Amino acid sequence: MALDWEEFGYRPKGTSACQLHVSIERRGRMLIGKGVMERLGEPTAVMMLYSRDEKIIAIKPVHPRHPKAIKLRTNGRDYYRMLPTVVFCRKYGIELGRTFIFDAPEIEDGMLLLDTKAITHIGKPRSK
Numbered sequence: 001m002a003l004d005w006e007e008f009g010y011r012p013k014g015t016s017a018c019q020l021h022v023s024i025e026r027r028g029r030m031l032i033g034k035g036v037m038e039r040l041g042e043p044t045a046v047m048m049l050y051s052r053d054e055k056i057i058a059i060k061p062v063h064p065r066h067p068k069a070i071k072l073r074t075n076g077r078d079y080y081r082m083l084p085t086v087v088f089c090r091k092y093g094i095e096l097g098r099t100f101i102f103d104a105p106e107i108e109d110g111m112l113l114l115d116t117k118a119i120t121h122i123g124k125p126r127s128k
Contacts, residue, residue, distance in 0.1 A: 021080075022114055023101040024094075026123070028086025032059070032072070032112075034079040039107050045069040046083065049111075050092050057094075059083070059112040099123040 021033030037043075043061030047068045050057055062069050072081040089096055094116055103118040 020105040020107070021101070022105045022112070023099060024085060024089070024096070026097055026099045028084070028089055028096050030083040030085045032081045032083060036105065036112055037079070037081055040110070040112060043072065045071050048085070048088050052092070055116045057114040057116060059114070061110065098125045
């Protein structure tokens with residue numbers, strides 16, 4: 001009997017470990033991968049923007065003294081950076097409660113663009 005097998009992986013279709021990786025944990029902390037940080041110029045602070053019409057988040061590197069700067073954090077071991085986003089997500093109605101990764105993060109005009117309509121949920125939902 002011939003079976004039609006489908007391959008499964010946690011990464012969205014067409015991505016690999018060396019490509020851009022951004023996720024938001026169920027508690028609202030954004031994790032930004034090494035490739036993204038390198039392409040953005042290794043910023044220490046960013047500003048978050050949101051397009052309500054397109055439902056796209058933009059992360060823009062800014063000087064740490066910029067009035068709307070948010071400092072990126074590190075866990076000290078890995079190269080990814082952490083960005084607190086829970087208040088941002090609540091303000092713009094971005095549903096938390098389950099970790100998700102962005103399917104196709106892009107960098108355009110020096111900004112990281114994250115389409116909230118193109119995500120893949122991973123892990124278990126947060127218990128209430």
